[in-house]
Amino acid sequence: DVKVTQSSRYLVKRTGEKVFLECVQDMDHENMFWYRQDPGLGLRLIYFSYDVKMKEKGDIPEGYSVSREKKERFSLILESASTNQTSMYLCASSRTTIGAGGYTFGSGTRLTVV
Amino acid sequence: AQSVTQLGSHVSVSEGALVLLRCNYSSSVPPYLFWYVQYPNQGLQLLLKYTSAATLVKGINGFEAEFKKSETSFHLTKPSAHMSDAAEYFCAVTPSSNTGKLIFGQGTTLQVKP
Numbered sequence: 001d002v003k004v005t006q007s008s009r010y011l012v013k014r015t016g017e018k019v020f021l022e023c024v025q026d027m028d029h030e031n032m033f034w035y036r037q038d039p040g041l042g043l044r045l046i047y048f049s050y051d052v053k054m055k056e057k058g059d060i061p062e063g064y065s066v067s068r069e070k071k072e073r074f075s076l077i078l079e080s081a082s083t084n085q086t087s088m089y090l091c092a093s094s095r096t097t098i099g100a101g102g103y104t105f106g107s108g109t110r111l112t113v114v
Numbered sequence: 115a116q117s118v119t120q121l122g123s124h125v126s127v128s129e130g131a132l133v134l135l136r137c138n139y140s141s142s143v144p145p146y147l148f149w150y151v152q153y154p155n156q157g158l159q160l161l162l163k164y165t166s167a168a169t170l171v172k173g174i175n176g177f178e179a180e181f182k183k184s185e186t187s188f189h190l191t192k193p194s195a196h197m198s199d200a201a202e203y204f205c206a207v208t209p210s211s212n213t214g215k216l217i218f219g220q221g222t223t224l225q226v227k228p
Contacts, residue, residue, distance in 0.1 A: 045215075102206070103206075108156065
């Protein structure tokens with residue numbers, strides 16, 4: 001069964017901490033994505049990557065960075081966590097051309113910054 | 115720019131009643147269209163997809179959707195709602211450039227009353 005695995009389901013961090021959210025996929029997908037999901041705002045794209053060591057800003061990149069050193073792993077980094085980054089974070093992957101595939105999502109990480 | 119509009123952020127139906135969740139898209143070329151479902155505290159799961167084959171698409175759990183080009187719609191239906199269908203539903207479309215990035219609607223929360 002193909003999977004996108006997010007390392008933590010629930011995470012509590014303090015304001016100002018550097019936070020790493022990890023995502024690993026086993027489908028050899030080229031594309032990987034990080035979204036945050038907030039009530040009433042739907043899914044908002046933070047960053048995405050089309051290939052190893054490549055990254056593109058999404059709609060809300062401020063306060064975040066990403067790393068993709070290997071094809072299967074895409075990390076989201078909160079450089080200095082703030083309370084307004086409390087949210088559900090979703091990782092997804094897809095083939096280069098969406099075609100019939102769409103995205104495969106991880107189970108999400110619910111991050112609380114206190 | 116392409117966009118997706120889901121009419122109604124909350125829909126409530128009685129168990130056994132018809133489910134209708136509305137999705138309209140804007141696209142200059144025939145798109146790929148998707149419906150995803152999200153159960154509480156989980157990631158998004160693909161429900162069904164339209165990829166320019168049959169206009170009536172059948173998905174998992176008894177859901178189906180019909181692509182209507184003249185109305186630029188891709189509404190999701192199920193003849194008889196179950197309590198287990200209570201979840202959030204997202205419609206998504208690929209950009210015309212087929213870069214591998216999906217554009218999501220804001221989501222519709224389906225409540226099923228006993």
